[in-house]
Amino acid sequence: MRFVVYGAGAVGGAIGARLFQRGHDVTLIARGAHYEAIRDRGLRLDTPEESVTLPIPVVDRPSAVTFRPGDVVLLTMKTQDTLAALAELSALAPPDVIVASAQNGVENERLALRLFRRVYGICVLLPSAFLEPGVVEAYLAPQTGGLDVGRYPDGVDDTAEALAEAFTDATFVSVARPDVMRYKYGKLLTNLGNAVEVVIGPGEQGAEIIRLARDEGTACLRASGIDAPSGVGMASQIRPIRGRLRTGGSSHQSLSRGTGTIEADYLNGEIVLLGREHGVPTPVNELLRRLANRMAREGLPPGLMTPEEFLTALDGSAPG
Template sequence: MRYIIIGAGAVGGSVGGRLAEAGHDVVLVARGAHAAALRSGGLRLHTPEGIGVHRVPVVEHPEELGELRADDVLFLAVKTQDAVAALDAWGGRPVAGGGTAAETLPLLCAQNGVESERIALRRFRHVYGVCVWLPASHTEPGAVSAPCAPWTGILHLGRYPAGADETAARIAADLEKSRILAPVVPDVLRWKYAKLLSNLANAVEAATGPLTDGRAKDVYARARAEGEAAFTAAGIAWADEAEQREARGDRIRLRPLDGSPRGGGSSWQSLDRGTGSIEADYLNGEISLLGRVHGVPTPVNDALRRVANTLARERRPAGSMTVAELAREVDASPHTDA
């Protein structure tokens, strides 16, 4: 199998680097300065073992690869707000032996939230959900830091909307040979909904920094309570905390990386890089959507979505709000958006 990593940022770069390190064929898809740095100096992957430099093919557009191979796996790791453009760019590409990528190739959706798979299934026949628990950061071109050991992360994966198959098992075997745990599960959405609840903290962290202040933790707790209420009203099941801890065990431990700057989560990194967009519509916004459909008030998530989008649109730095400012925004939020 050849792995085409569409979005070689924190998660995509970590997965692509580990796969390349283990001897698998990898193509990295990136843009702008990051693509230029990857081409000129390789992917610098900083892990607890040190800094590895992986020189693999890099493209910005699918046309640069020409015809795809029948054994290609598309690993989608762009943010959900960028998924449509990426899927439309890759879906129509011809595959050796006949058909297009959308018709014949497996597509793994490795994003936070639960919307990307649904977007993908409109276009691709063979969609796999991936629940990502892989702490990593990408804040400078050409470089990715993945500070966990002895395993780099854990990727629960399975067919979308449900099920498991031999393709998932083969991909999982390749990942596990590359220091990434990859349980194949028939209910991948249950794991992704559980991760979504934890990702409701992303907007809080992006706005104010690490959740060390009691008021910041309280905002997250209120956002999570809304999420659980919305899930319950919608009849959505999610993996509980004990099940998640058992899956990770002590096999994934954070270790400080010498010389590597501290990076926050994915939303924090979006603000830090000044990308102009953020994934809050598919995290806190997912809870807002469920709340509106099922009659559950979600004022905290409404406010967090709105604040995060404003910070991204105005290209304000990560952590540029005080906790008190964020708390005031949340407390002033009506039960419906203005």
């Protein structure tokens, strides 16, 4: 089983590095300066317990991979990039290649299943960061994170069990779950705070707005008949790396790196979609979605508003 990590940023880089450390066959697909740094110097993984540079094979596009039977493609890009990535992959990879989504949100598996028969969902609990080419950081130890896995739309088979075994060997907590998408919906509720870190800034100042966004999300899942577990997370606490704590989640990092796009349409926007389908108002998530997208387009730094300014804007906004 070879792991082709498609989108080797924070999450993909950390997963690929840990698998490679444990002797698994890994190829990374990265791009730009990140690809060049890994190609020339290897991928550096920084954790609370070690800093190690690994000579992981890396390419800059799927067409540079010679796909073979048994390959597992781990999708680890942001959801807004998934459709284009899958289109490129489907032109090259065999139709029975294993595609596993180690991504936030709940849309990626559905997109993949249109093109590939063997699709798996992975519920990712992996506080990590990618802010410098060639370097990824993972903030949990001794377990690097959680990677529960199951077949999409549901079920467990030999492949799911093999993936869980490989992830466990690579210092992740991993369980093969027949209902893994329930857990991904539970993780979605947690990720509704990503846009708050962007609009308000990280820290406790946005706690009330996060609560409001998650209350809307819980109401939408209930109306949709989705029985998602609450409080999806890990018991381990985030630990500092070289005395420095992780400053923000994946959306905050996207804004800090100036990528020009953000994942809010598939996190807060998923709740807005469910709300519109089932008649549940979602004004908080709609405003967060719109503001986060505007900030990404305009290249604005995190911290556009104070909580009070957001609530004032919310009072004047149209229903979601």
